[in-house]
Amino acid sequence: MKDTTITLHTAFKVGQVDPRIFGGFLEHMGRAVYEGVYDPDCIHADEDGFRTDVLTALEPLQYTVMRYPGGNFASGYHWLNGIGPRNQRPTMQDLAWQSKEPNQIGTDEYIQLCRRMNWTPMLTVNLGTGTPEEARNWVEYCNSSTGTYYADMRAANGSEPPHGVKLWCLGNEMDGPWQLGHVPADQYAIRAQQAAKMMKDTDPSLELVACGSCAVDLPTYMEWDRHVLEYLGDLADYISLHRYVGNPADDTPDYLAVTNSIDQQIEEMDAVCRYVQGKNRSRKRAYLCFDEWNVWYRARQPEHMDGKGKFAPHLIEEVYNLEDALVVAGFLNSFIRHADVLKIANLAQIVNVIAPILTQGDAMLLQSIYYPLAMYTKRRSGISLQPVVQGPTYEGQTNGQVTYIDTSAILNGDQLHVFTTNRNLEDAMTVRINLADRSIVALADAELLTGPDPKAANSYEQPHLIKAQPFQAAEINDGAAIVTLPPLSVAALTFRLVH
Secondary structure (H helix, E strand, O other), rough: OOEEEEEEEEOOEEEEHHHHHHHOOOOOOOOOOOOOOOOOOOEEEEOOOHHHHHHHHHHOOOEEEEOOOOOOHHHHOOOOHHHOOOHHOOOEEOOOEEEEEEEOOHHHHHHHHHHHHHHEEEOOOOOOOOOHHHHHHHHHHHOOOOOOHHHHHHHHOOOOOOOOEEEEEEEEOOOOOOOOOOOOOOHHHHHHHHHHHHHHHHHOOEEEEEEEOOOOOOOOOOOOOOOOOHHHHHHHOOEEEEEEEEOOOOOOHHHHOOHHHHHHHHHHHHHHHEEEEEHHHOOOEEEEEEEEEEOOOOOOOOHHHHOEEEOOOOOOOOOHHHHHHHHHHHHHHHHHHHOOEEEEEEEEOOOOOOEEEEEOOEEEEEEEOOOHHHHHOOOOOOEEEEEEEEEEEEEEOOEEEEEEEEEEEEEEEEEEEEEEEEEEOOOOOOEEEEEEOOEEEEEEEEEOOOOOOOOOOOOOOOOOOOOOEEEEEEEEOOOOOEEEEEOEEEEEEEEEEOO
């Protein structure tokens, strides 16, 4: 099999990589909050009830923004239930996941966790069963100086300085028939416009994410987004994208080729944003916020999404394997390649619920998808370069033709970060990395993730079966780098450059 060449040039810049594409998502669902980040009965709990083992494991992922409190949960959530003395907060039935919600974690605890973890808060308002005024009141509670009703309520709850939440989502998946308060696009647009106007009147510095199509296979896809953006006009700073992928057909080559479809979704949604900007004759266009994405397909049956009235039920707890880790790397490659239009992305979710981290009692497990997230995020600073990949290809059954090597690249001063995935199931692939107008002089740092087979997964019995390892097998020849990647592997490489 012939080699693959990745050609880059510093003049072919896509755009600055927004660090917010390395965000996360924490929903009141299953065991994400309770028994996830918060578990006062755990031996690892601190004085605030947060699990220090989980928070320590989250630190290398360096999440930037953290979306909260949902998700589907947000469409039935009333934020006033989650503030004030804990012993006075009501226990509610959550209709989204049919679970018992004690409201022991709410706005102020979430902000406390964000500050502790250096996360930028990102709140989703309830535009399902809630009202635009309720959303506006939440902005006042979070962002206004004392002297008004809701700001004084915040101060009485122990937080006199404003929380300063600047990023807000105008509802969640409102085009989905399963959503509490689901309405057609024209009705959602009115509701979102009313909320957005009052929210920005309360704090003009807000950035607002309009609720976009939540699945590429729904009949609302793109048409919903067009209608919503046309009606909201300049009030919308971003439009949301959601995407969950999987391998239900057990076709690994086609599954790994899903990057084609992810690229297509981003480019189609960007085309809608550009179309609306032109149609509205506006100087402002909405950018993209991929605020839910992940691998999720095994735990999609109804029993995995029905809490049966329990507290912290086990819901959609996927076990991730090596091929899933390669697909997560593929998402990140696509995000970097579209840095000019994609500004925010949130992995759904961060612990237990379709997550890179699992807990079991006092024990904790890092899943395969944890490692590409950590490998990429430590190399996320800089400008995305447009890669040209020349090499062997194959045809996915549904996702079309792709090169065996998937890639993205970030230029950061005198460093070049290159991310490569070898999708070949059987053969190692030799890759030549050529930066046309500058010379690569050395490999500064690199990591490799691979494993014995595509279905290999970490377990409590074998927690380190799939784990990133240092990688040094790079040859520098005449200003270019040559690396050989094992089959089914992800590499994150940092090179030193000279002019």
